[in-house]
Amino acid sequence: CWLYFFTVPVSSDQIEQLHRRFKQLSGDQPTIRKENFNNVPDLELNPIRSKIVRAFFDNRNLRKGSSGLADEINFEDFLTIMSYFRPIDTTMDEEQVQLCRKEKLRFLFHMYDSDSDGRITLEEYRNVVEELLSGNPHIEKESARSIADGAMMEAASVCVGQMEPDQVYEGITFDDFLKIWQGIDIETKMHVRFLNM
């Protein structure tokens, strides 16, 4: 599906707009670094700010490798990341829709799986929940952990069902992740509106 992102033309208006934005962020440099994201004021208040910024530099999202972070990204990389947020075109056939959905979910998976080991472990999940709830001063860390634990348990039950006594559930793999998301229409949620115009 990622090929689709490149082969189907994004309108030149959109590219123009994105380019302008890119220049604004990078201060007219050809590449952006992590520090440049500090220029986005509203992002400060976002609880998962660090994950978002990280996602831009994640090699897996940029298709430059299977782990690690890039130091800087150029405009093409920027577009690559943005392309994950394109609305799914309803004229595409079923198979392509599935592929696109998978790609988007993969992006999300990478956000959770910070150590790039292909599994979302309990600790990573806890991390995510803590960040999500970090904006709220009244929730203690304990609650956040318990929630993560509960979520993990739910995930395990969804993915594995009844477990053998000696079975170990090590973490959510990408396939499990897909299972959890089954039925939730990610296509309708993960898109940025202006990219549709």
Added chain:
Amino acid sequence: MGFPMLVPFSPWCWLLLLVVLKCSEASSDLNKSTNSTAQHEPNVRFAAASSEADEKISVFALDYDYVQIPYEVTLWILLASLAKIGFHLYHRLPGLMPESCLLIIVGALVGAIIFGTDHKSPPVMDSSIYFLYLLPPIVLEGGYFMPTRPFFENIGSILWWAGLGALINAFGIGLSLYLICQIKAFGLTDVNLLQNLLFGSLISAVDPVAVLAVFEEARVNEPLYMMIFGEALLNDGISVVLYNILIAFTKMHKFEDIEPVDILAGCARFIIVGVGGVFFGIIFGFISAFITRFTQNISAIEPLIVFMFSYLSYLAAETLYLSGILAITACAVTMKKYVEENVSQTSYTTIKYFMKMLSSVSETLIFIFMGVSTIGKNHEWNWAFICFTLVFCQIWRAISVFALFYVSNQFRTFPFSIKDQCIIFYSGVRGAGSFSLAFLLPLSLFPRKKMFVTATLVVIYFTVFIQGITIGPLVRYLDVRKTNKKESINEELHIRLMDHLKAGIEDVCGQWSHYQVRDKFKKFDHRYLRKILTRKNQPKSSIVSLYKKLEMKQAIEMVETGILSSTAFSVPHQAQRIHGTKRLSPEDVESMRDILTHNMYQVRQRTLSYNKYNLKPQTSEKQAKEILIRRQNTLRESMRKGHSLPWGKPAGTKNIRYLSFPYGHPQPIRRDPKVADFTGDDSSDSELPSIMFKPYPRTGTLKKETQEIIPMKSFPRGGKPCHFGYPRNTSQEEHVGAGRREALRPKPLFHAVDEEFESGEESEEEASAGGSRWSAEHRPSKQYHRSHSPLLQRK
């Protein structure tokens, strides 16, 4: 159908009703109206008393008039409830037809009886009673139970569709009927334009509540559901506003008096009425939310506050001729969020159920009354008018649906398909709203009121029965996209993450979208509104509330199945009561709830350990004690039951889930020096049976090596060796077999590395206690793996 079921339930009722009616006829004929009855009442009684005094004291007398109205109303409600019970008992029925069908049938039956016995029905329906008492509960319920998030996500489409749709339908139907009326052949020329328009506005009031039930059953996708729901919600308000405006116009006697200025004023009024109503509602919502902040100590009045303030908002808006319906809806929506956090659990439940009860009573009364008036003499049948009304209703609805959605689809990222639109068109079921408005038409202004009422009834019957019954199969036939909503923490988490992600990306792109508006509102809400309106120290995240809700449910389930009887350890006398009984007394439940709430997180933490390696050493003494206690209990129980596999308990799968929570893969363990935390956790996790499965050294004795590590589980999936054991100092051997609970000191079981190392001895005790006789056969007993060097480096 449901009737066979009805019969066994209500023979007494029917009988009673008949007897009573006959008696009432015989006894008096003072059934003119409430007022006159009320006034005559005292006189009659006195007269009767005095006349009786003249003759003899009668031992037995019947005075039906005194109680007639409340009696009959109560009977009606009861009848409808019995019918509903019967309806739901025959389980295929609710899927076949909406409940409103049933209510109408019951109403028709009651009407038949009343007609047959020539009895005058109680005056349940008159303008003030309807608008002041019957309508608000229905609207309040609709507003309170509205799912806010999807509603606001689709609000643009909803407003566009509900608002304009109602207007188009009203004027379209009105105008077309006016044209029909002009045709001399039908004998309708005396019906003027205004009357037609008014009729159009009241007949276009859709009441899709019936359809919503069918939709829920069929689990259609969310945007579709929200469209219909939004329409149901706003439609009432809009038609009533239109109705009132048009009535005001009609009162301006001459048609020619109406100038364009008036029409403009009408439009302006429409907007002000709508917006003003909403504004009032929001203010009242905030006030009531603020008040509930202080009601901790008198939680009994919390439901009262909620209901009274909503009702007050309705009345206040009506005083100023603003739309009370929109006011009460807005009040409910605003209030809900804050009130839910402030009120106690029982108040919350009370509010929910009471609201449902009130609205169901209102609806029942209206439908029954509708049925009653069907069978009667106030009809005027005019073929042309009625048929054309039906036809135009359908045509104009189709036009408005397809035209409006065509436009709004341009602006939606995910347009509604033609299938969806067909379903929306087909779900235009009229209901009690239209009937009420028709019934309340002032006869003075509408000489042909009876015709209107008849036409309305026909439309309602047609749509409710024919469309209501066939929409279910239609939805299935068209294979409308289904939703897969289940309440789960994961889903909630992911959705929240997605929200923030989207907001973040949009920030990066420098785009402004409605998404950010929502974000900004949320921030404002958190920063200011919540501080004022909610009590202190409440975690206010939807994730947390959902989590707590699910936890509570699960924990209660667990207790009821007797698993968590160990909880009762802290309250010993309860253990006996709880264990094995399904029905718990309210005090039990209350205390159980308290215990559970406090221990909730401990339960979770204890039983869950996927991943040992990075559990931070933050467990508290209390928690560990708790764990220990539970473990002891479980051991005790399994001993008692003689099970080697405590799984033998009649626990649900949940139990097993806890048990088999294994550990994560060891890899990270290597990275993280604090592995023992995990160990601790692990053991706690296994407090439930799995700990039993420690391969007990069949070698006979526990050797006294301090460094031995006993893995507790066998190989995980993926083949990575998973080993966790605890350093076992086998100095203590005797155990559990003898129920040596007392000997086990309540020492923190899972602890940070440091602590464990220090209290190595105790943990060994634990270990041995746990590693009792119960080793599972299939557990290879030779999995002594050295997991980790730090672990081994014990003194």
